[in-house]
Amino acid sequence: MFWPIYGLTKKYTEKKLNISKLNLKQLYIKNIFKRSIHIFCIDVGNDNALNFEIFALLSPKYNLHRLGIFFTQTPRKADLLIVLGRPTEKMVPLMLEAINQMPEPFGVLLTENNDLGISFDNFDIPNVIGHIKGDVSRDEMLSYILAFMKGDEKK
Amino acid sequence: MKRLLGIISSDKTEKLLVSSGTFTGLVDLSQKKDFKYYDWLRDRDSVYTDSNITSEEVFNFRLGPLAGANQECSIYHLKTYGERMLAVNIDQTYKSRKIEDLMVGRSFDEAIPLAESVCSNFAFSHSVAFTQAIEEALGLELSGYSKLLRVIFLEIERIYNHIYVIAKLSISAAQKVYSSHLLYLFERCISLNSKYFNSTFLKKIKKVGEVKDFPKELFLNYLEELKKVVNEFKKIYNFSLDSRNYLDRLHNTGILTIEDFYNTGFDGPALKAMNYSLDIREFSKTTKNFKPILEEEGDSLARMIVRAKEVSQSLEIIEESIELFQETQPESPKSLKTSQKRDSGIGQSESASGTITYYVEIKDQKIEFVYISTPSTFLFRAIQKALVGQIFTDFPFTVDSFGAFFCDCAR
Numbered sequence: 001m002f003w004p005i006y007g008l009t010k011k012y013t014e015k016k017l018n019i020s021k022l023n024l025k026q027l028y029i030k031n032i033f034k035r036s037i038h039i040f041c042i043d044v045g046n047d048n049a050l051n052f053e054i055f056a057l058l059s060p061k062y063n064l065h066r067l068g069i070f071f072t073q074t075p076r077k078a079d080l081l082i083v084l085g086r087p088t089e090k091m092v093p094l095m096l097e098a099i100n101q102m103p104e105p106f107g108v109l110l111t112e113n114n115d116l117g118i119s120f121d122n123f124d125i126p127n128v129i130g131h132i133k134g135d136v137s138r139d140e141m142l143s144y145i146l147a148f149m150k151g152d153e154k155k
Numbered sequence: 156m157k158r159l160l161g162i163i164s165s166d167k168t169e170k171l172l173v174s175s176g177t178f179t180g181l182v183d184l185s186q187k188k189d190f191k192y193y194d195w196l197r198d199r200d201s202v203y204t205d206s207n208i209t210s211e212e213v214f215n216f217r218l219g220p221l222a223g224a225n226q227e228c229s230i231y232h233l234k235t236y237g238e239r240m241l242a243v244n245i246d247q248t249y250k251s252r253k254i255e256d257l258m259v260g261r262s263f264d265e266a267i268p269l270a271e272s273v274c275s276n277f278a279f280s281h282s283v284a285f286t287q288a289i290e291e292a293l294g295l296e297l298s299g300y301s302k303l304l305r306v307i308f309l310e311i312e313r314i315y316n317h318i319y320v321i322a323k324l325s326i327s328a329a330q331k332v333y334s335s336h337l338l339y340l341f342e343r344c345i346s347l348n349s350k351y352f353n354s355t356f357l358k359k360i361k362k363v364g365e366v367k368d369f370p371k372e373l374f375l376n377y378l379e380e381l382k383k384v385v386n387e388f389k390k391i392y393n394f395s396l397d398s399r400n401y402l403d404r405l406h407n408t409g410i411l412t413i414e415d416f417y418n419t420g421f422d423g424p425a426l427k428a429m430n431y432s433l434d435i436r437e438f439s440k441t442t443k444n445f446k447p448i449l450e451e452e453g454d455s456l457a458r459m460i461v462r463a464k465e466v467s468q469s470l471e472i473i474e475e476s477i478e479l480f481q482e483t484q485p486e487s488p489k490s491l492k493t494s495q496k497r498d499s500g501i502g503q504s505e506s507a508s509g510t511i512t513y514y515v516e517i518k519d520q521k522i523e524f525v526y527i528s529t530p531s532t533f534l535f536r537a538i539q540k541a542l543v544g545q546i547f548t549d550f551p552f553t554v555d556s557f558g559a560f561f562c563d564c565a566r
Contacts, residue, residue, distance in 0.1 A: 042221050043228045045250055048562045049275035049356055051226050052345070055319070059342035060335050073223030090249045091228055094221055114272050116252045137355070 036068030037149055040078035040102075044095045045117050046085020053138040054084065062142065069145060075101040080129070080148060082109045082141070086117030099125060107148050111136045156433060158420045159190040160512045160528040162197050172501070172514055172528065177438050179501055179512065191418050192536070199532055200251065200565075205539045206242035208234045213241060220249045224551065227561040233542075233550075240550070243542045245535050250565035258525045263289050263363050266522050270513070273527065274563035275356045276319070279312045280506035281527075282361035287502025288515040295364050298486035302441045304366040306476045307374070308357055309504060310469040314381070315344035316507035317462040317469075318388060320558040324459055325395070327551035328404045336391045343384050351377045368485060374477045385470045392463050405456035409541035409553030412453060419540060421533035423509025424465070425557055428457035435505050442472060455556035462507075462558070498523075506530060508558040527566055534559035 041054050057064065064070070072078050075098045087095050099108060107129040110120050113136050120131065130144040157175035170181040171190075187193045195203075219230035230246040254273055258266045263286075270285035271278040283305055290297065297305070322337035349355045351373055360367045395401055411429060415421075422433045432447035439445070448464045450457035499516040509530025516524040534557045541553050 043226065045228060045252060046562070047252075047272040047275045048227070048560055049278075052276055052319070052356070055226075055322075056338075056342040056345060059338040061339060061342055088228075088249060088252060090251075091220070094228070094249075098221060113275075114268070116254070116257070116269075116272055135355075137349075 036070055037079040037145070038070050038072040038077055039080045039082060039145070040072050040075045040098070041082045041084060042095065042098055043084045044086070044091040045088035046112075047114060047116070049113055050084035050111055050136055053136060053141065054082070057138045057142065062138075067146070068149070075099075076103060078102060078106065080107045080109060080145065082111065083120075084111055086112045086115075086119060088117055092118060092123075096123065109141070109144050109148075111141065156416075156431060157189070158422060158433060159187075159193060159196060160420075160510075161514065161526050162193070163514055163526050165516060165524045172512065172526065174433070174503075174510065174512065176433055176435070179503060181501075181514075190420065192420050195536065196420075196532075200248070202248060203245040203535060203539055205244055205543070206234070207244075208242050210236075212236040219246075229561045229565075233547075235547075238546050240542050240545055240547070243539045245539060247535065247561050247565040250561040252562075252566065254566045255525050255527055258522050261522055262520060263522070266525075267362065268358070270527075271356075271358045273529065273566050274531070274560050275358070276316055276560065277312065277506040277508070277511065277563060279308045279357040279360060280504040280511050282358075283309065283504040284502040284511045284513045285515070286361050286363050287504070288500040288513040289363050289502070289517065291500030291502060292498060292515060292517050293363070293500075297364065297366075300480070300483045300485045301364075301366045303476050303480045303483060304368070305361070306441050307473055307480070308352075308360060308366070309506075310473045310476075311344075311348065311381075312357055313469045313507045314385065314466050315341060315348070316558065317466050318344060320462055320507075320555065321392070321459060323555040324405065324455070324552065325401070327555055328401050330395070330398070330401050333391060333395050333398075333401070336387075340384050340388050344381075347377060347380055347384070371481055374480065378473065378477055381470065381473065385466060388463075388466055402456060404549075404552055405459055405556065406452075406454060408455040408549045409538075409545065409556060410452070410454045411537060411541055415537060415540045419533055419536040421509065421530070421537040423507075423530050423534070423558070424458050424461040425509075425534060425537055427461045429453040433510065435503050435510055445472070455552050458556040508534060508560075508563075529563045529566065531559040531561070531563035535561075535564050 043051055075081060081099060081102055083095060107127050108125055109129055110131040112133055129148050132140055157173055159171055160174050161172040163170045163172055169184050171184060171186055173182050213234055213236050216233040216235055217230060219225045220228040228249045232244040233240050234242040254269050258269050267282055270281045273281050318337060318341045322334055322341050325334040325337055345355045348357055426433060427447055428450045430449045430451045432449060434447045436442045436445045437447060448461050448468060450461050502513045504511050512528040514526040538554055538557055545553055
């Protein structure tokens with residue numbers, strides 16, 4: 001037999017795993033999107049700490065796909081925009097245009113870990129779900145993302 | 156072998172900041188003819204222009220500043236007729252934060268966080284180079300105890316940066332299982348930093364004349380956990396070497412020659428991959444028996460191998476240093492003779508991607524002038540050279556293998 005078809009006929013997983021017998025605690029998540037969310041991250045001039053935190057979030061430790069969190073490469077397909085760092089002068093129009101390109105409904109998470117760059121107070125950014133300052137950790141970013149997914153009030 | 160690290164234009168005179176391994180200092184402008192990249196380095200804050208090829212078939216493919224392929228905001232202008240890259244111009248100006256200007260007029264303690272913010276993943280290397288320049292200007296010498304701590308933290312920083320670069324390469328090569336393992340180990344490394352040293356990127360540890368002290372037992376516990384990470388890394392790295400699919404993507408990709416070194420002046424693992432080294436640890440008294448890891452091919456694979464071997468080497472250095480550290484007692488920094496005190500100083504440290512150099516002039520306990528020479532400045536110039544002639548598919552394998560960062564380059 002052609003080997004891929006042979007593999008399909010075996011159905012190893014289904015035989016071994018009887019879902020009805022498993023006592024799984026079902027967690028209800030009130031998700032405003034009723035589906036997984038897609039995130040677009042933009043670096044607007046941070047010192048790489050925030051880029052590294054996002055990179056570390058992709059570690060299997062967090063297993064983001066299990067939570068329905070995916071990263072996308074365009075604002076037009078994103079539900080949440082994470083702005084990494086305060087913007088440099090040249091990045092301001094690009095940041096604002098990225099926000100402009102987001103489809104409704106959307107959220108914006110602002111992060112900054114130092115005083116370099118232009119303060120976010122100078123811009124009227126819509127739908128800000130959180131503004132993390134100081135030593136921004138990936139755990140904190142994840143907690144904002146999960147709160148956003150659940151539809152919680154912004155912190 | 157000597158490198159031009161920067162051009163210092165303070166007090167209306169221009170001097171060259173030159174390094175040759177054993178010597179680092181200012182030399183007269185008449186030596187500029189020895190360095191082919193003098194003109195480019197003088198204008199280092201402008202767009203890195205390689206060539207402006209114009210032809211009917213050639214078009215400019217712009218990648219960035221907000222592109223998924225670029226983690227940082229920057230633009231690659233790839234001149235191409237469709238498949239091969241004929242010339243590459245790099246615009247790093249989007250990331251410029253003018254840190255050198257911001258440092259002027261600040262006290263030393265205020266300026267250290269700025270030095271750390273040049274590039275957070277090299278935060279400790281930057282703070283070491285900066286404070287070393289200040290210490291030289293003030294006529295201070297670190298105690299043996301602090302020097303050991305400095306070595307330990309520099310090697311810790313090197314380990315997680317190398318794992319990061321190799322993880323990036325494995326992601327580019329679509330090695331899903333391998334990259335997941337590496338991502339886990341990378342995350343583990345920076346988690347250990349937070350757990351033991353209260354800073355993910357080893358910030359706020361180096362100060363002028365001292366290194367923040369931690370209990371000796373803490374280092375022993377840390378070492379045990381780090382050994383597990385490095386052993387796991389070695390195991391999966393050796394597995395990866397069996398994958399021809401993976402290695403073929405890196406082999407013969409982004410080859411650099413010694414001519415490229417003379418034209419651009421890069422160092423770090425990129426230079427070691429060509430069988431040359433200007434690693435300052437070789438000439439340091441604290442790391443006496445250090446021998447740089449060298450490879451011969453000069454391609455992405457050689458750069459990756461150098462980094463992977465350096466992970467093990469760094470662990471050995473940490474082990475030796477922690478052993479010595481257990482027997483050493485804390486001391487105050489030694490003050491040198493008054494005659495040795497100057498109003499300027501040069502500090503250097505070996506980061507994961509090359510040598511970081513600071514030239515600092517001080518007046519009344521404040522910064523009067525600072526010049527920062529970072530490895531990424533030169534590495535992006537090398538990337539420009541390495542990309543020419545490559546096909547698009549090889550773009551991530553070439554760029555990621557250098558471990559260059561735009562925030563480090565644009566400052």
